[in-house]
Amino acid sequence: MKKGILLSLMSLFFVVSMSGQKYFTRDGKISFFSDTPLEKIEAHNSKATSVLDASNGNLEFAVLIKAFQFEKALMQEHFNENYMESSKFPKSSFKGKVTNIKDINLKKDGEYNATVKGQLTIHGVTKDVETTGKFVVAGGKISAKSAFNVAVADYNITIPAVVRDNIAKTVKIAVDIKFEELKQ
Amino acid sequence: MKKVILIGVLVLGAIGAITAYLVYNKPHKNMEKAAADIALEAETLFTAYKTDEQAADAQYLDKVVQVSGTVKGVSQEGGKTSVTLDSGDQMSGVVCELDELTKHPRTDFQVGEQVTFKGMCTGFLLDVVLVRCVEVQ
Numbered sequence: 134m135k136k137g138i139l140l141s142l143m144s145l146f147f148v149v150s151m152s153g154q155k156y157f158t159r160d161g162k163i164s165f166f167s168d169t170p171l172e173k174i175e176a177h178n179s180k181a182t183s184v185l186d187a188s189n190g191n192l193e194f195a196v197l198i199k200a201f202q203f204e205k206a207l208m209q210e211h212f213n214e215n216y217m218e219s220s221k222f223p224k225s226s227f228k229g230k231v232t233n234i235k236d237i238n239l240k241k242d243g244e245y246n247a248t249v250k251g252q253l254t255i256h257g258v259t260k261d262v263e264t265t266g267k268f269v270v271a272g273g274k275i276s277a278k279s280a281f282n283v284a285v286a287d288y289n290i291t292i293p294a295v296v297r298d299n300i301a302k303t304v305k306i307a308v309d310i311k312f313e314e315l316k317q
Numbered sequence: 318m319k320k321v322i323l324i325g326v327l328v329l330g331a332i333g334a335i336t337a338y339l340v341y342n343k344p345h346k347n348m349e350k351a352a353a354d355i356a357l358e359a360e361t362l363f364t365a366y367k368t369d370e371q372a373a374d375a376q377y378l379d380k381v382v383q384v385s386g387t388v389k390g391v392s393q394e395g396g397k398t399s400v401t402l403d404s405g406d407q408m409s410g411v412v413c414e415l416d417e418l419t420k421h422p423r424t425d426f427q428v429g430e431q432v433t434f435k436g437m438c439t440g441f442l443l444d445v446v447l448v449r450c451v452e453v454q
Contacts, residue, residue, distance in 0.1 A: 159412065159443055160394040179397055180414060182442045199379065199439035200448045202417070206345040213379075220378055223440040311394070 154188040156239070156275060156312035163196050163308055167301040174208055174300065176201040183310050185277075190234030192249060194227040194308070216290050222257045229262075239312075242270050249279065255288040266308070275312040280305060346437075348416045348451045351381045353435045359386030359411040363404030366441040374440060383435040383453060384411055388426050398424045400432065401444065409443050413450040421452065 161181030167174040181196040198219035203209040213219040229251010231237065237245040245268040253262045266279030282303045285292065292300050355377065362384055365373040386402030389410050393399075397417065401410040413434040415421055426432060436450030 160392055160399065162395060179395060180399070180412065180439075180442075180446050180448065195442045197439040197442060197446055199437070200414075200446055202448065205341070206343050207341055209345075220374075223374055223378065224442070 154186060155315040156185045156187065157315045158183050158310050158312055161194070161196075161308070161310040163194075163306065165201075166305040166307070168305070169299060169301050172299040174203070176203045176209070176212065178202070181308075181310070183312070184315070185231070185312060187234060187237075187239050190231040192227070192229055192231050192251070196225050198223055198225060211296075216285075216292065217256055222255075225253075225255045227251055227253050227262075237268055239268065239270055239275050242272065244269050247277070247279075253283070255283070256290050258288040260287055277310045277312065278308065280307045282306070345418055346381075346449075348381075348419055348436065348449050351435070353383035353453075354380040356383035356385075356435075359384045359402035360405045362438075363406060363409065363411055363445055366445050367406070367409075370441055377438040378440060380438055381435055382438040382447060383433060384413070384447065385431070385433040386411060388428050388430050388432055390428065391426050393424075400426050400434070400450075402432070402434075404445075410445075412444040412446050414446070414448045416449040416451055418449075419451050423452070 159182045160179060161183050162177065162179045163181045164175060164177045178196055178201045180200045181194055183192070183194045185192050198217050199213060201209070201212065203212065229249060232248045232250050233246075237247060247266045247268055248263070249266055250263045251261075252259050254260075262281065262283075264279055264281035266277055269276050269278075282305055284303050285300070286302065362373075362377070362382065365376070384402060386404070388400055389403040390401040391398065392401075398415045398421075400413045400415070402413065404410045413436055415424060416436070433453040434447065434450040435453050436447035439446045439448055
Protein backbone atom coordinates (compact mmCIF):
# COMPACT_ATOMS: atom_id res chain seq x y z
CA MET A 134 0.00 0.00 0.00
CA LYS A 135 2.74 2.39 1.01
CA LYS A 136 4.58 1.45 -2.10
CA GLY A 137 1.48 2.30 -4.14
CA ILE A 138 1.24 5.77 -2.61
CA LEU A 139 4.95 6.32 -3.12
CA LEU A 140 4.69 5.27 -6.73
CA SER A 141 1.74 7.52 -7.45
CA LEU A 142 3.50 10.41 -5.70
CA MET A 143 6.57 9.78 -7.81
CA SER A 144 4.59 9.70 -11.02
CA LEU A 145 2.87 12.90 -9.96
CA PHE A 146 6.26 14.57 -9.44
CA PHE A 147 7.36 13.24 -12.79
CA VAL A 148 4.32 14.76 -14.52
CA VAL A 149 4.85 18.08 -12.74
CA SER A 150 8.50 18.26 -13.65
CA MET A 151 7.75 17.27 -17.24
CA SER A 152 5.01 19.85 -17.74
CA GLY A 153 7.39 22.80 -17.54
CA GLN A 154 9.41 21.67 -20.52
CA LYS A 155 8.10 23.98 -23.18
CA TYR A 156 9.25 27.53 -23.64
CA PHE A 157 8.04 30.21 -25.97
CA THR A 158 8.17 33.85 -26.89
CA ARG A 159 6.18 36.21 -29.06
CA ASP A 160 8.64 39.10 -28.59
CA GLY A 161 11.72 37.51 -30.18
CA LYS A 162 14.19 39.83 -31.81
CA ILE A 163 15.56 38.98 -35.24
CA SER A 164 17.84 41.40 -37.04
CA PHE A 165 19.77 41.29 -40.23
CA PHE A 166 22.81 43.11 -41.41
CA SER A 167 24.07 43.72 -44.92
CA ASP A 168 27.51 45.20 -44.96
CA THR A 169 29.31 46.44 -48.07
CA PRO A 170 31.93 49.15 -48.50
CA LEU A 171 29.23 51.32 -50.08
CA GLU A 172 26.41 50.86 -47.65
CA LYS A 173 25.51 49.36 -44.31
CA ILE A 174 21.91 48.22 -44.04
CA GLU A 175 20.21 46.76 -41.02
CA ALA A 176 16.67 45.90 -40.12
CA HIS A 177 15.05 44.75 -36.93
CA ASN A 178 12.01 42.73 -36.06
CA SER A 179 10.96 42.25 -32.45
CA LYS A 180 7.84 40.22 -33.02
CA ALA A 181 9.26 36.81 -33.85
CA THR A 182 7.63 33.81 -32.24
CA SER A 183 9.56 30.81 -31.06
CA VAL A 184 8.76 27.56 -29.29
CA LEU A 185 11.36 25.32 -27.68
CA ASP A 186 10.55 21.89 -26.33
CA ALA A 187 13.30 21.11 -23.83
CA SER A 188 12.33 17.43 -23.61
CA ASN A 189 13.43 16.70 -27.18
CA GLY A 190 15.14 19.89 -28.36
CA ASN A 191 12.54 20.76 -31.00
CA LEU A 192 12.86 24.42 -31.88
CA GLU A 193 10.71 26.57 -34.13
CA PHE A 194 10.79 30.18 -35.19
CA ALA A 195 8.47 32.26 -37.29
CA VAL A 196 8.74 35.86 -38.33
CA LEU A 197 6.64 38.25 -40.40
CA ILE A 198 8.69 39.87 -43.16
CA LYS A 199 6.65 43.05 -43.19
CA ALA A 200 7.42 43.61 -39.52
CA PHE A 201 11.11 44.24 -40.27
CA GLN A 202 11.84 47.89 -39.73
CA PHE A 203 14.57 49.78 -41.54
CA GLU A 204 16.06 53.18 -40.93
CA LYS A 205 15.25 54.22 -44.49
CA ALA A 206 11.72 53.90 -45.82
CA LEU A 207 12.97 53.35 -49.36
CA MET A 208 15.05 50.35 -48.33
CA GLN A 209 12.12 48.86 -46.47
CA GLU A 210 10.00 49.30 -49.59
CA HIS A 211 12.59 47.66 -51.86
CA PHE A 212 13.13 44.86 -49.37
CA ASN A 213 9.42 44.05 -49.24
CA GLU A 214 8.40 44.66 -52.81
CA ASN A 215 11.42 43.68 -54.88
CA TYR A 216 13.59 41.28 -52.93
CA MET A 217 11.48 39.40 -50.41
CA GLU A 218 8.14 39.77 -52.24
CA SER A 219 6.54 39.84 -48.82
CA SER A 220 2.97 40.01 -50.07
CA LYS A 221 3.54 36.64 -51.74
CA PHE A 222 5.76 35.24 -48.96
CA PRO A 223 4.69 37.03 -45.77
CA LYS A 224 6.60 34.73 -43.38
CA SER A 225 9.96 33.18 -42.82
CA SER A 226 10.33 30.23 -40.55
CA PHE A 227 12.76 27.80 -39.02
CA LYS A 228 11.94 24.27 -37.92
CA GLY A 229 14.59 22.13 -36.36
CA LYS A 230 16.32 20.89 -33.26
CA VAL A 231 18.82 21.85 -30.65
CA THR A 232 20.92 18.73 -31.22
CA ASN A 233 22.73 18.83 -27.89
CA ILE A 234 19.69 19.61 -25.71
CA LYS A 235 20.75 16.85 -23.31
CA ASP A 236 23.76 18.98 -22.29
CA ILE A 237 21.60 22.00 -21.56
CA ASN A 238 19.83 22.38 -18.24
CA LEU A 239 17.36 25.24 -18.57
CA LYS A 240 16.43 24.88 -14.90
CA LYS A 241 19.94 25.71 -13.77
CA ASP A 242 21.76 29.03 -14.09
CA GLY A 243 24.65 28.98 -16.49
CA GLU A 244 25.81 29.45 -20.05
CA TYR A 245 25.33 26.65 -22.51
CA ASN A 246 26.57 26.33 -26.06
CA ALA A 247 24.00 24.96 -28.43
CA THR A 248 24.11 23.41 -31.87
CA VAL A 249 21.03 23.94 -33.96
CA LYS A 250 20.08 22.07 -37.10
CA GLY A 251 17.01 22.34 -39.25
CA GLN A 252 15.23 23.87 -42.20
CA LEU A 253 15.12 27.57 -42.84
CA THR A 254 12.44 28.96 -45.15
CA ILE A 255 12.93 32.40 -46.68
CA HIS A 256 11.20 33.79 -49.76
CA GLY A 257 9.40 30.48 -50.24
CA VAL A 258 12.67 28.51 -50.47
CA THR A 259 13.58 25.93 -47.83
CA LYS A 260 17.21 25.01 -47.11
CA ASP A 261 18.99 22.89 -44.52
CA VAL A 262 20.98 24.99 -42.12
CA GLU A 263 23.22 24.35 -39.16
CA THR A 264 24.49 26.92 -36.72
CA THR A 265 25.61 27.43 -33.18
CA GLY A 266 24.13 29.56 -30.46
CA LYS A 267 24.16 30.15 -26.78
CA PHE A 268 21.59 29.73 -24.02
CA VAL A 269 22.03 31.84 -20.94
CA VAL A 270 20.04 30.97 -17.84
CA ALA A 271 20.26 33.59 -15.13
CA GLY A 272 17.94 33.83 -12.15
CA GLY A 273 15.59 31.40 -13.85
CA LYS A 274 15.33 33.61 -16.93
CA ILE A 275 16.26 31.98 -20.20
CA SER A 276 17.70 33.82 -23.14
CA ALA A 277 19.09 32.48 -26.38
CA LYS A 278 21.32 34.08 -28.95
CA SER A 279 22.63 33.05 -32.30
CA ALA A 280 24.12 34.64 -35.39
CA PHE A 281 24.59 33.04 -38.77
CA ASN A 282 25.08 33.95 -42.40
CA VAL A 283 22.67 33.46 -45.24
CA ALA A 284 23.60 33.69 -48.91
CA VAL A 285 20.92 35.76 -50.61
CA ALA A 286 21.17 33.77 -53.85
CA ASP A 287 20.40 30.50 -52.03
CA TYR A 288 16.87 31.71 -51.48
CA ASN A 289 16.23 32.85 -55.06
CA ILE A 290 16.45 36.49 -54.10
CA THR A 291 17.73 38.49 -57.03
CA ILE A 292 19.41 41.81 -56.49
CA PRO A 293 19.28 44.11 -59.52
CA ALA A 294 22.61 45.09 -61.07
CA VAL A 295 22.20 48.78 -60.17
CA VAL A 296 22.41 48.09 -56.44
CA ARG A 297 24.60 44.99 -56.62
CA ASP A 298 27.43 46.77 -54.84
CA ASN A 299 25.14 48.20 -52.17
CA ILE A 300 23.72 44.92 -50.93
CA ALA A 301 25.84 42.13 -49.50
CA LYS A 302 25.75 38.69 -51.13
CA THR A 303 25.77 37.20 -47.67
CA VAL A 304 23.72 38.79 -44.93
CA LYS A 305 24.17 38.19 -41.25
CA ILE A 306 21.10 37.20 -39.25
CA ALA A 307 21.09 37.68 -35.51
CA VAL A 308 18.58 36.07 -33.18
CA ASP A 309 17.99 37.28 -29.64
CA ILE A 310 15.24 35.58 -27.68
CA LYS A 311 13.99 35.67 -24.14
CA PHE A 312 12.01 32.52 -23.50
CA GLU A 313 9.09 32.20 -21.13
CA GLU A 314 7.82 28.97 -19.72
CA LEU A 315 4.68 27.80 -21.44
CA LYS A 316 2.03 27.08 -18.86
CA GLN A 317 -0.36 24.46 -20.05
CA MET B 318 25.90 79.60 -76.37
CA LYS B 319 28.20 76.92 -74.96
CA LYS B 320 27.92 78.58 -71.58
CA VAL B 321 24.12 78.30 -71.65
CA ILE B 322 24.30 74.59 -72.44
CA LEU B 323 26.83 74.07 -69.67
CA ILE B 324 24.64 75.88 -67.14
CA GLY B 325 21.63 73.90 -68.35
CA VAL B 326 23.46 70.61 -67.86
CA LEU B 327 24.63 71.67 -64.41
CA VAL B 328 21.12 72.69 -63.35
CA LEU B 329 19.65 69.42 -64.65
CA GLY B 330 22.38 67.51 -62.88
CA ALA B 331 21.70 69.33 -59.64
CA ILE B 332 17.95 68.67 -59.91
CA GLY B 333 18.68 65.01 -60.59
CA ALA B 334 21.00 64.76 -57.60
CA ILE B 335 18.52 66.48 -55.29
CA THR B 336 15.68 64.24 -56.50
CA ALA B 337 17.80 61.13 -56.00
CA TYR B 338 18.77 62.32 -52.54
CA LEU B 339 15.14 63.03 -51.59
CA VAL B 340 13.93 59.66 -52.90
CA TYR B 341 16.77 57.88 -51.10
CA ASN B 342 15.90 59.65 -47.86
CA LYS B 343 12.15 59.68 -48.19
CA PRO B 344 10.61 59.50 -44.75
CA HIS B 345 8.61 56.67 -43.26
CA LYS B 346 4.86 57.08 -43.29
CA ASN B 347 3.74 59.43 -40.54
CA MET B 348 1.49 57.15 -38.53
CA GLU B 349 -0.12 59.93 -36.55
CA LYS B 350 -1.37 61.55 -39.73
CA ALA B 351 -2.02 58.38 -41.71
CA ALA B 352 -5.69 57.78 -42.36
CA ALA B 353 -6.94 54.30 -41.46
CA ASP B 354 -7.85 52.20 -44.50
CA ILE B 355 -10.06 49.95 -42.43
CA ALA B 356 -11.48 50.19 -38.91
CA LEU B 357 -12.71 47.11 -37.09
CA GLU B 358 -12.84 45.21 -33.80
CA ALA B 359 -9.83 43.13 -32.73
CA GLU B 360 -12.04 40.06 -32.57
CA THR B 361 -13.24 40.55 -36.15
CA LEU B 362 -9.68 40.93 -37.44
CA PHE B 363 -8.51 37.85 -35.58
CA THR B 364 -11.46 35.75 -36.76
CA ALA B 365 -10.76 36.80 -40.36
CA TYR B 366 -7.17 35.56 -40.00
CA LYS B 367 -8.12 32.37 -38.21
CA THR B 368 -10.75 31.48 -40.79
CA ASP B 369 -8.79 32.22 -43.96
CA GLU B 370 -5.29 33.59 -43.57
CA GLN B 371 -4.69 34.12 -47.29
CA ALA B 372 -7.91 36.02 -47.79
CA ALA B 373 -7.17 38.11 -44.70
CA ASP B 374 -3.64 38.84 -45.94
CA ALA B 375 -5.06 39.98 -49.27
CA GLN B 376 -7.42 42.29 -47.45
CA TYR B 377 -5.30 43.68 -44.63
CA LEU B 378 -1.55 43.31 -45.37
CA ASP B 379 0.25 46.64 -45.70
CA LYS B 380 -2.93 48.50 -44.85
CA VAL B 381 -3.29 51.01 -42.05
CA VAL B 382 -5.70 49.05 -39.89
CA GLN B 383 -7.53 50.57 -36.95
CA VAL B 384 -8.45 48.06 -34.26
CA SER B 385 -10.49 48.47 -31.11
CA GLY B 386 -10.51 46.03 -28.26
CA THR B 387 -9.85 45.21 -24.64
CA VAL B 388 -6.26 45.17 -23.40
CA LYS B 389 -5.27 41.61 -22.55
CA GLY B 390 -1.59 42.16 -21.89
CA VAL B 391 1.23 44.67 -22.18
CA SER B 392 4.89 43.85 -22.73
CA GLN B 393 7.93 46.08 -22.66
CA GLU B 394 10.82 44.46 -24.48
CA GLY B 395 13.99 46.29 -25.45
CA GLY B 396 12.34 49.69 -25.06
CA LYS B 397 9.40 48.72 -27.23
CA THR B 398 5.87 48.56 -25.96
CA SER B 399 3.44 46.00 -27.31
CA VAL B 400 -0.20 45.83 -26.36
CA THR B 401 -2.15 42.64 -26.91
CA LEU B 402 -5.85 43.05 -27.54
CA ASP B 403 -8.32 40.33 -26.64
CA SER B 404 -9.53 38.36 -29.63
CA GLY B 405 -11.91 36.01 -27.86
CA ASP B 406 -9.26 33.28 -28.25
CA GLN B 407 -7.35 32.10 -25.18
CA MET B 408 -3.93 31.68 -26.81
CA SER B 409 -3.96 34.40 -29.43
CA GLY B 410 -4.75 38.04 -29.77
CA VAL B 411 -4.07 41.11 -31.84
CA VAL B 412 -0.64 42.50 -30.97
CA CYS B 413 -0.04 46.20 -31.50
CA GLU B 414 3.61 47.23 -31.36
CA LEU B 415 3.88 50.95 -30.73
CA ASP B 416 5.67 53.02 -33.37
CA GLU B 417 9.27 53.95 -32.55
CA LEU B 418 9.14 57.13 -34.61
CA THR B 419 6.13 58.62 -32.85
CA LYS B 420 6.12 60.34 -29.50
CA HIS B 421 3.30 58.63 -27.65
CA PRO B 422 1.18 60.51 -25.10
CA ARG B 423 1.32 57.36 -22.98
CA THR B 424 2.78 53.88 -23.08
CA ASP B 425 1.13 52.48 -19.97
CA PHE B 426 -2.00 50.54 -20.66
CA GLN B 427 -4.09 48.70 -18.11
CA VAL B 428 -5.36 45.18 -18.60
CA GLY B 429 -9.11 45.36 -19.16
CA GLU B 430 -9.28 48.87 -20.55
CA GLN B 431 -10.83 49.64 -23.91
CA VAL B 432 -8.40 51.04 -26.50
CA THR B 433 -8.12 51.80 -30.19
CA PHE B 434 -4.88 51.67 -32.20
CA LYS B 435 -4.03 52.16 -35.81
CA GLY B 436 -0.99 50.48 -37.31
CA MET B 437 0.41 48.57 -40.26
CA CYS B 438 -0.90 45.04 -40.51
CA THR B 439 2.00 42.61 -41.08
CA GLY B 440 0.22 39.26 -40.89
CA PHE B 441 -0.50 36.34 -38.57
CA LEU B 442 1.76 34.16 -36.45
CA LEU B 443 0.39 33.22 -33.04
CA ASP B 444 -1.31 36.59 -33.09
CA VAL B 445 -2.26 39.09 -35.73
CA VAL B 446 0.67 41.53 -35.63
CA LEU B 447 0.33 45.26 -36.20
CA VAL B 448 3.49 47.36 -36.14
CA ARG B 449 4.07 51.12 -36.03
CA CYS B 450 0.91 51.58 -33.97
CA VAL B 451 -0.37 54.81 -32.49
CA GLU B 452 -3.27 55.15 -30.11
CA VAL B 453 -6.44 56.69 -31.53
CA GLN B 454 -8.30 58.83 -29.02
